[in-house]
Amino acid sequence: MKAHYPLLILALAAPVALLARAPGSAGTDTAIASGPTVEQGTTAKLVYGLLSDSRYAYRPRALDDTLSSDVFKRYLEALDNSKMFFTAQDIARFAPYKTTLDDAIKGGDMGPAFAIFARYKQRVDQRSAYARSLLKQDIFDFSGNDRWYYDREDAAWAADDAALNTMWKESVRNDWLRLKLAGKKPDDIRKTLDKRYATLDSSVAELNGEDAFQSFLNAYTSAIDPHTDYFDPRTAERFNQSMSLSLEGIGAVLQKQDDLVLIREVVPGGPAARSNKLKPGDRVVAVGQGTSGVMEDVIGWRIDDVVEKIKGPKGTQVRMDVIPPEAGLDSKPVRIVLTRDKIKLSEDAAKAETITIPAANGVPAKRIGVIKLPGFYQDFEGRRSNDGDYASATRDVARLLKQFRAQKVDGVVMDLRNNGGGSLDEAVDLTGLFIDKGPVVQVRESGGRVSVDGDSKAGVAWDGPLAVLTNRGSASASEIFAGAIQDYGRGLIIGETTFGKGTVQNLVDLDRWPSNEQTHFGQVKLTIAQFFLPGGSSTQNKGVVPDVRFPVSVDATEYGESTYDNALPWTRIAAVPHVRYGNFAPILPQLDALHDARVAKDKEFQWWSQDVAEFRIEHAKKYVSLNESERRVERDRQAAKEVDRQAQRKALGLDTDPLADDATDDGLQVGERDIIAETAREKAAEKRPDPLLRESAAILADATNLLVQDQELTAEVLPESKLPTHWAQ
Structure with a gap:
């Protein structure tokens, strides 16, 4: 398989969410009306054969009644994760399917999945009609102590339609209140919400058999492990385009x-x-x-x-x-x-900028180059066809490093925040830009065989000071790169603990099996191995822990590999020989002290920390008040906070926040706002002050200054016999 399919280590590619599909024409529901196709039945059997075979799947699971129950649960979650459409009566009606979906998949019978899907569409139609009817009623008094409990993922299914009506009434009232607080008049609110609920209905009404089939099959694949997915032909094409940029x-x-x-x-x-x-x-x-x-x-x-x-x-x-x-x-x-x-698609390619850290306390100014890498992309087809112009994250980063060398920057920060992964080859090759030969990742297959993939090219593209900035959204390939840099002692890891995805996926084309078929069956992104760092540790579940830590913006119980109920556990294997270029432990206390002292005076960093703390408190409540006075006090507090911050920015000579005047929630959803203004707002967001990136550059500058000033410390951190860089020059 390695010879024919690109290895992937994507972290965050989730099954297709039905309501995320874009709305289109009504009346295109013929696939549901006519039932599943023969080709879909064939596809289901092919996917079953693949996922139950240990020659392909890293952790195959027998498709039996136990797994059937899991698929059943995940399919219902895919359709109605908020439990706002189905009732307990519906779930009881579906109960016979709970232990028979395994037989249905093996036999290529998609009838049960389509029956559940049809009921879902019917329920959405009913809920939409009810929500629209509420807009004509006198229910919009907001003087009481009512609350809207929006987080229903772990709630029980509503007993019946009456219980659903109660929840929907509170939800509609919250939608109304948000628009009212944004200054909308009752007639405008009514029109906006009526169109919103009608759009919900038409969006779901037009979902067809392909949508139903892909959602159901992904309920099966996700029951195997969190990162195994089925892509229908159209989705597979889009996925490959995103990887090739x-x-x-x-x-x-x-x-x-x-x-x-x-x-x-x-x-x-x-x-x-x-x-x-x-x-x-x-x-x-x-x-x-x-x-x-x-x-x-x-x-x-x-x-x-x-x-x-x-x-x-x-x-x-x-x-x-x-x-x-x-x-x-x-x-x-x-x-x-x-x-x-x-x-x-240049917007998703690596980009560079330079940050100047001002001179202070007799220490000269430092210029730190920053490379923002959104993903480990590679044009697999272009590379196979020997197209010299194929997209590659490593090639792009190497080009940017060459520019930094010419500019004589004092250090480089690799910004991997929210980088969800990509190509395993790119992770290895990118690491090779900073180390002079050696292992980068160990890959253990289902049978236990361990292979080592590493950099075999002599020389480096950047031999100077290096830091890697991560957060909880840094996953998979990002963790291989950051973990290898940490194992080698090649650079500092700064930020938050990473996502914790330590598995490898492979794209398997289902068209390889059926003979004499003109139909395309799609692809499966299949977990085939687990990766380990050169030191033997897996990043699975635990992630990469930074050397210098920023406040946690997202708790590990809310986001990351550890939140999946069927994720592989953390483990380790034997280390492989690799060079330790440095050991930053001796200077970490000093870096932490300098960091703490600096951010105590950094308004932007303090504001970010405050916002994170406030968000975590609000998120933990899992409800919002439906009392207008309470909400107005909160809204006015937020607005005043932004006005005050903008004034302080001007007084301190800081860059102003281009979105500060647009911080108030307008109550509108994506697609309801003016597209031109919304696009302009997104562009403005790219220019917002980034205190975390600036602080990362300052921490790297601190490290270089410490090593220049203290030769004994330099000898301890970077032994001269292994010194590959000009950190202390």
């Missing part, structure tokens, strides 16, 4: 709003950007292929179906009728013709 199309990001698909963003350098004919907010009403293909009206279509029509092979043409945002919907559309091209 490229696709072929016009270079535009689309978003659904009501029954229309709008241009959300134009990708720089793509055909749309080069044409200067498309802009954010433009509404796409029809699409045609080539120079003479029929123009198809796409109003009311699902967004993924519209995307399929617009994208296509490089060099082909697509025609689109669009209505500008300032024009009425009855206006005559503008016909735009674009030639598709290969689009590089």
Whole structure:
């Protein structure tokens, strides 16, 4: 399998969430009405064969009544995790399926899954109708002590429709209160919420058999382990595009709003950007292929179906009728013709910036280079085809390090916050940019065989001071890189303990088995191994613990590998020989002291710490008050806090927060706001002050200063016989 499929170590690729699917045309429910297809039955049997075979799965599980019960539970959670649609009566009705789904999967019978799904759609329709009916009632008095308990994941199923009605009434009242606090008038609130609940209904109504099948099959795969997933052909294509950072199309990001698909963003350098004919907010009403293909009206279509029509092979043409945002919907559309091209998704690629740490106490200023790496991406197809221009995280980082060397920066911070993983090869190769040969990761397969993957190339791309910034969202490949850097003593790890995902996945194409078939069956991202660091420790469950720690923003009981009920436990194996370039333990107390003293005077860092603490307190409550006076006091407190902070920023000469004036919750959901303003807000968010990154650069500068000032300490931290860097020069 290694020879044919790319190894992945993705951490956060979850099964498809049904309500995350974009809304489209109503009346496209034929797949549900006609039941599951023969191809879906075949796919289910193929996935069963794969997951039950120890030659493929790292931890195969027998598909029996016990696992059937687990699949049953996970499927219900996938459909109704908040327990806002099904009742206990529904669950009792489904009870016969609890121990028979194993037989259904083995036999390729998707009937039970589709029956549950059909009931779900019916329940959503009923709930939407009830929510809309509440808008006509006099229930919006907010002077009492009512609360909306929004966290229902661990709650019992509502006994009956009456119990559901009670919950929905509180939920609708909370939606109303949020809009009221944002300054909306009753008529506007009523219209907004009526459209919101109608959109919920139409979004779910149009979910089809493919959606039902993928959700059910992912209930099965996630019962095996948290990171095994089924991708239908369309989802598999999108996944591969995200890994390669490229696709072929016009270079535009689309978003659904009501029954229309709008241009959300134009990708720089793509055909749309080069044409200067498309802009954010433009509404796409029809699409045609080539120079003479029929123009198809796409109003009311699902967004993924519209995307399929617009994208296509490089060099082909697509025609689109669009209505500008300032024009009425009855206006005559503008016909735009674009030639598709290969689009590089540069927004998700590695990026560099430089932070200057001012001189202080006789210590000269330091310039620290920062590389922000969102993922360990690689264009697998481009690499296999020997395309010298294929996307690669390591290649991009090497290029940025070359620029830093030319700029003579004093140190480099690798920012891996919220980097959820990617290619195992990239994790190994990227580590090789900072170490001079040696093992990077140990991989143990299901049979117990351990192989070692490492850097075999002499030399390094950066031999200077190094730090790695992590948080709880740093997972998998990020943990391999950070853990190896820590094992080698090559750099400092700063921030929060990482996610804790220590398993390796492989993409397996299901089309490899059926013979003489024209149908595509999709792919399975399958856990095939567990990885261990050079020192023998697994990152599984425990993650990588930083040398210098920041306040915990997300508790390990709420997010991370340890929250999965079927995650593998932490363990360790024998270490493999590797160089220890340094040992930072002797300077960690001094770094902590300098860090504490600095952040005590750093307003931005203090504010971040305060916000984290407040968020954790609010999150632990799992409810919000429905008393208007209480909510207004809280809203006004938050608004005053932002005004005060902005004033202090100006007084202290700090960069202002571009979102400070837009901090109040407007009560609207994504898709209800103006797309142009929302896109601008997202761009502004990228320019917000980042005290954690600045502090990480300062900590790295502290380390270099300490080693320059104290030669005895340098000899203890970085023995000269093993000194590969100019840390102390």
